Amino acid sequence: MKMSYEKEIKDATSDKLELTKKIDFSMMKYLWMANPLSSTRKNSIPRFLRNIELLKNFSDNELRILAKYMHNRKFTEEEVVFRAGEIGIGFYFIFSGTVELSHDELGGEVSKDKFLILDEFGYFGELALLQEGNQRTATAVARNKCELVGIFKPDLDTLIVRHPIVATKLIQSISIALADRLYYLTSEANKMFKRIKQLEAKHDSE
Amino acid sequence: MILSNRKNISKIQIVFFIAIIVLFCSLVLALPRISIPLSLAYILSLALTPIVNSLMALRLPKTLATLLIFIFLGVLIGLPLVKIIPLLSAETQNVQNIIPKIEQFIILQFQYLREFVKLKTGHEISDVYVYQGLEQLQVWSTSFVVKIPNYFANLMEWIFLVPFFTFFIIRDSHSFQKTLLSFTPNSIFERFYYVIHVFNRQLGNYFFAKFVEAIIVGGIITIGLLLLDVKFAIVLGFIAGLTNIVPYVGPFLGVIPAIVLGMVEYSMTSATMGAVLSLYAIANVVDIFFVFPFLVSKIVNLHPMIVAVSVIVGSHYLGITGMVISIPVVAAIKLIITEIYNEIYTERSR
Numbered sequence: 001m002k003m004s005y006e007k008e009i010k011d012a013t014s015d016k017l018e019l020t021k022k023i024d025f026s027m028m029k030y031l032w033m034a035n036p037l038s039s040t041r042k043n044s045i046p047r048f049l050r051n052i053e054l055l056k057n058f059s060d061n062e063l064r065i066l067a068k069y070m071h072n073r074k075f076t077e078e079e080v081v082f083r084a085g086e087i088g089i090g091f092y093f094i095f096s097g098t099v100e101l102s103h104d105e106l107g108g109e110v111s112k113d114k115f116l117i118l119d120e121f122g123y124f125g126e127l128a129l130l131q132e133g134n135q136r137t138a139t140a141v142a143r144n145k146c147e148l149v150g151i152f153k154p155d156l157d158t159l160i161v162r163h164p165i166v167a168t169k170l171i172q173s174i175s176i177a178l179a180d181r182l183y184y185l186t187s188e189a190n191k192m193f194k195r196i197k198q199l200e201a202k203h204d205s206e
Numbered sequence: 207m208i209l210s211n212r213k214n215i216s217k218i219q220i221v222f223f224i225a226i227i228v229l230f231c232s233l234v235l236a237l238p239r240i241s242i243p244l245s246l247a248y249i250l251s252l253a254l255t256p257i258v259n260s261l262m263a264l265r266l267p268k269t270l271a272t273l274l275i276f277i278f279l280g281v282l283i284g285l286p287l288v289k290i291i292p293l294l295s296a297e298t299q300n301v302q303n304i305i306p307k308i309e310q311f312i313i314l315q316f317q318y319l320r321e322f323v324k325l326k327t328g329h330e331i332s333d334v335y336v337y338q339g340l341e342q343l344q345v346w347s348t349s350f351v352v353k354i355p356n357y358f359a360n361l362m363e364w365i366f367l368v369p370f371f372t373f374f375i376i377r378d379s380h381s382f383q384k385t386l387l388s389f390t391p392n393s394i395f396e397r398f399y400y401v402i403h404v405f406n407r408q409l410g411n412y413f414f415a416k417f418v419e420a421i422i423v424g425g426i427i428t429i430g431l432l433l434l435d436v437k438f439a440i441v442l443g444f445i446a447g448l449t450n451i452v453p454y455v456g457p458f459l460g461v462i463p464a465i466v467l468g469m470v471e472y473s474m475t476s477a478t479m480g481a482v483l484s485l486y487a488i489a490n491v492v493d494i495f496f497v498f499p500f501l502v503s504k505i506v507n508l509h510p511m512i513v514a515v516s517v518i519v520g521s522h523y524l525g526i527t528g529m530v531i532s533i534p535v536v537a538a539i540k541l542i543i544t545e546i547y548n549e550i551y552t553e554r555s556r
Contacts, residue, residue: 071384071387071388072388073392073395075392076215079216079392080392080393081392082396086396087396087397087400088396089396089399089400090395090396152396152399152400153400153403154399154400154403157403158259158380161256161259161260161262161263162259162262162263163262163263164263
């Protein structure tokens with residue numbers, strides 16, 4: 001004989017019988033949602049971006065908006081992300097895997113002197129977002145199977161008109177990194193200039 | 207298997223990607239009943255997206271922003287429509303009364319001409335052609351009247367389909383684009399994204415400029431006709447604005463109803479007719495010298511000959527819709543060709 005669940009409980013309690021054990025769905029759901037391993041992809045990109053030093057001035061909500069405008073790209077081993085000399089429009093963060101940046105003096109050939117290896121939480125190609133008709137100065141190759149999260153010039157254009165604050169913060173972050181690099185380069189150049197002057201003086205006195 | 211070989215994967219990706227694009231394009235071309243409202247909706251969405259963007263900058267969610275625009279447009283178009291429909295049916299009655307008038311007018315004019323020619327040269331012009339032409343006109347108009355329910359059904363379909371498509375294109379174009387990009391092969395990703403971005407931007411700018419142009423021209427003509435106290439001023443102004451979207455041919459198409467109505471209501475030599483014609487001329491001069499150079503020509507930089515050819519080809523395949531979309535499509539094709547040219551001749555040969 002079929003009864004409703006409520007009636008079953010009511011009868012059971014009135015007869016002082018032991019209640020049949022049922023699965024507690026709300027508790028199951030809570031445990032499932034709270035599981036750190038089962039986080040959905042939607043959440044994982046903002047969470048990944050949180051760990052990047054460059055984006056530390058973003059709030060959580062701003063990172064969520066930024067993540068909506070980013071693209072996931074999967075690369076297999078030895079696959080080229082971009083080549084030196086190509087026109088670039090993308091700025092990439094490394095979600096997983098390793099990317100190798102190399103000089104490339106011999107046309108399209110990737111030369112042996114690798115100068116930078118980046119892994120998780122690293123980023124590259126930021127100049128492409130700021131420069132008009134940016135030409136890549138290095139070649140980027142995936143060293144192993146890797147996943148990149150990229151933001152591209154069109155996305156930045158859309159962000160500027162739709163979410164001006166997020167766009168401003170992104171440009172600010174990149175500018176800070178670039179300004180630091182420029183400062184470092186200027187001081188290096190100054191050092192070199194002084195050294196040249198010293199060498200010239202030494203040469204003249206001899 | 208071929209699929210399991212890792213080295214082939216990028217080739218397979220490209221083939222898959224091209225296959226999807228070809229499939230989509232052929233579907234669009236094969237089904238004009240879908241593709242015409244779809245392209246109209248796309249054009250509308252391009253013109254409306256800047257407004258959605260500025261609403262989103264005020265921190266409104268996208269769906270709400272889109273809905274607000276639709277409610278606003280619905281009120282803006284719906285309210286006058288309620289008033290216009292009875293007016294329009296009355297005007298159709300008027301037109302029915304006017305058609306015999308036009309016929310009489312043509313016959314009368316022809317008789318004058320005939321007498322005039324006979325008086326001056328002694329020859330008599332045969333009147334067969336005129337009566338034949340009028341008969342043909344009658345056949346055309348009856349067939350048009352017979353087909354009206356058909357047109358009406360199409361129109362009803364569009365009235366529901368176009369806003370429906372427009373709403374979802376505006377709301378979801380970003381996720382459509384993201385999905386398309388997600389299976390774009392890595393090797394062409396950045397270039398492809400750049401090209402579709404420039405394509406959309408160019409098309410958007412073009413139609414935004416064209417809508418502004420149409421509103422300016424239509425506005426000048428409507429106000430002018432209202433001041434001249436000409437019948438059907440609003441309808442004529444609306445037609446003039448709408449036809450103005452078609453390059454070169456549009457202004458001439460726009461003036462035809464005014465000439466026909468003017469000839470019947472007034473006469474070819476009356477002052478009102480002259481004023482109406484000069485009003486159209488002024489509106490087009492304003493358009494050619496003040497609106498067009500600042501708005502449209504900076505966006506599409508095509509040779510006039512290419513423009514003329516593309517309008518003809520467009521009208522051949524897709525009718526009026528084809529005439530409207532031909533210019534931006536050709537501009538986009540030019541852009542893609544330039545991009546490929548740069549890729550082949552400047553990048554690799556460096």
